[in-house]
Amino acid sequence: MLPRINHNEGGTHVSHRWKRTLVFLLALALFVAAVAPILAAPSTTSSAKAEAKQEYWASAKSNKFHYPYCQWAKKISPANLIVFKSREEALKAGYVPCKVCKP
Numbered sequence: 419m420l421p422r423i424n425h426n427e428g429g430t431h432v433s434h435r436w437k438r439t440l441v442f443l444l445a446l447a448l449f450v451a452a453v454a455p456i457l458a459a460p461s462t463t464s465s466a467k468a469e470a471k472q473e474y475w476a477s478a479k480s481n482k483f484h485y486p487y488c489q490w491a492k493k494i495s496p497a498n499l500i501v502f503k504s505r506e507e508a509l510k511a512g513y514v515p516c517k518v519c520k521p
C-alpha cells in the first residue's frame with residue numbers, strides 16, 4: 419500500500435517535470451524561430467554600390483555642397499540646384515563640404 423502511493427507520487431512528479439521540460443523546449447523553439455531569421459539574414463554590405471550612386475547637391479548661390487538628404491540641400495530651389503555625381507567633382511568645381519551633413 420505504501421509503495422503504491424509512493425509510486426503514484428513519483429509518477430505525477432515525473433510527468434510534471436516532463437511538462438516543464440516541454441514548456442521549456444517550446445519556449446526555446448519560439449525563441450530560435452524568432453532569432454534565427456535575424457542571425458541568418460545576410461549582412462548585405464551594399465555601401466560600395468550606394469557610394470557609386472551617391473549624388474551631391476549644391477546651390478548656384480553658395481559654395482557648399484550637400485548630401486541630398488541634408489536639411490540645407492532640401493532648401494535649394496530647383497532653379498539653383500547643381501547635382502554632382504561625385505565628391506571630387508564638387509571639390510573640383512570649387513565647392514566645399516557642408517558642415518552640417520559633412521559629405
Ligand SMILES: [Zn+2]
Nearest residue numbers: 484488516519
Ligand atoms: Zn548639408
